[in-house]
Amino acid sequence: MTGRELDGYWKTVVNTLRDGIMIVNTRGAIVSVNRAFEQITGYDREELIGKSCEILHCDTCARARAEGGAFWCSLYLSEEAEQRKCQIRRKDGREIQALKNAAILRDAEGNVIGAVETLADLSEITEKENQIEAFRRQLHSEDEFHGIVGSSAAMQRVFAMIENAAASDAPVIIYGESGTGKELVSRAIHDIGLRRTRPFVKVNCASLTESLLESELFGHVRGAYTGAYKDRVGRFELANKGDIFLDEIGDLPIPTQTKLLRVLEEKIVERVGSSTPITTDVRIISATNKDLLQLVEQGAYRQDFYFRINVIPIVLPPLRQRVDDIPLLAEKFFNKLRLKSGKELAGISRETMELLVNHSWPGNVRELKGAFEYAFVTCHEEMIQPIHLPETILRPKAAETAAKKKAFSLKEIEKQELLEVLERTGGNQSKAAEILGVSRVTVWNRMRRFGIDAKRTIETRG
């Protein structure tokens, strides 16, 4: 193979490379470029040859020039091939990211005759990196934390508090109006907490009478009371080594508070009707929509119990105080319901969103979620419009008045009913109570409330 032939082959090789190659002389004028260089920069070879390499507006060269005044790219100064990320401007004005290598070229005597620069187009990789970053952000999105949606500063603080609470084993109490997500928060604390592999047991302290609640919490033995046909394991035993979520803890009767206090202090439970101690190791997460401190001041709550449970308080603000979260929550509920229902809705109209943002949300996030469930049933158009929302959101004032009216008419019906029955029984309250299926005291109370004087009413109606 002759030197001339070899030169020809090299040309072919250079032109098949994906990386751009540019050779410049000692004055920085472009002497030669390969095909890839033309493609990356968007210039034809003829437009480049003889021109200064400044035509590329390379940001690192510009910086080097500004500092040293030399036209040499700073990469050449090290005399060794070096890699650097840079940005160049294509002929069409588009800035692209590139990876640059540069080296000085010398002749046989060691004199500098120019430099060679290779250029790899990184824009595709950069775009992919950006895409990955966007996906990553979506996955670890800061506007959602273990299923709890919220980008407001208040919710970001709540997320931080959840992390702190999860890292500790101390009792946590979550304060917030109904529907603000207290149960969701308690779940998150358990799911990332030290006891996550152990049970999470929930008890609603408001839904049971005192004795049923105690048997629910501590269990009972057979025969402990009428109806206790067999032994029952309490929730504290079930939650052993895990977390117990005591919802509506503000409704806990004082005697139960006393018993619970003992359980927390001694880590021992006794089933109702038994005195056999059972050791329990349970972390308490409680929740309430009541102001416990106020209850303590009123004497309706034990102060020592309050101090025992109020170790890590987390306050969930009502939705009306974190308006920023409304569009976010709305979009999340919309997307979830669209997936679940398979309904091909396009989105939420601007007017609807405005209405949502301006609503006062007495039922908080639960109400917002319910509004979307309602809208998905009523909407048969592309977009969710205000008309698809429940009346309470669409016309809150009218809904309130209607509710008042209904309450009024209920009262009216009750009064008429009572009057008729009293008339039939000749004013006999015991008989009236029997007919109405209520106690005599209730009849007497209703008469007082409605201002009914038995004798006189019967006279006037008669």
Ligand SMILES: Nc1ncnc2c1ncn2[C@@H]1O[C@H](COP(=O)(O)OP(=O)(O)OP(=O)(O)O)[C@@H](O)[C@H]1O
């Ligand atoms: N920040 C939130 N992100 C997503 N969903 C939420 C959020 N807050 C509440 N929800 C949803 O709203 C509903 C009510 O939440 P949750 O039951 O946790 O509220 P709560 O404060 O415990 O209510 P209550 O006091 O009435 O028991 C649930 O369906 C829950 O998934």
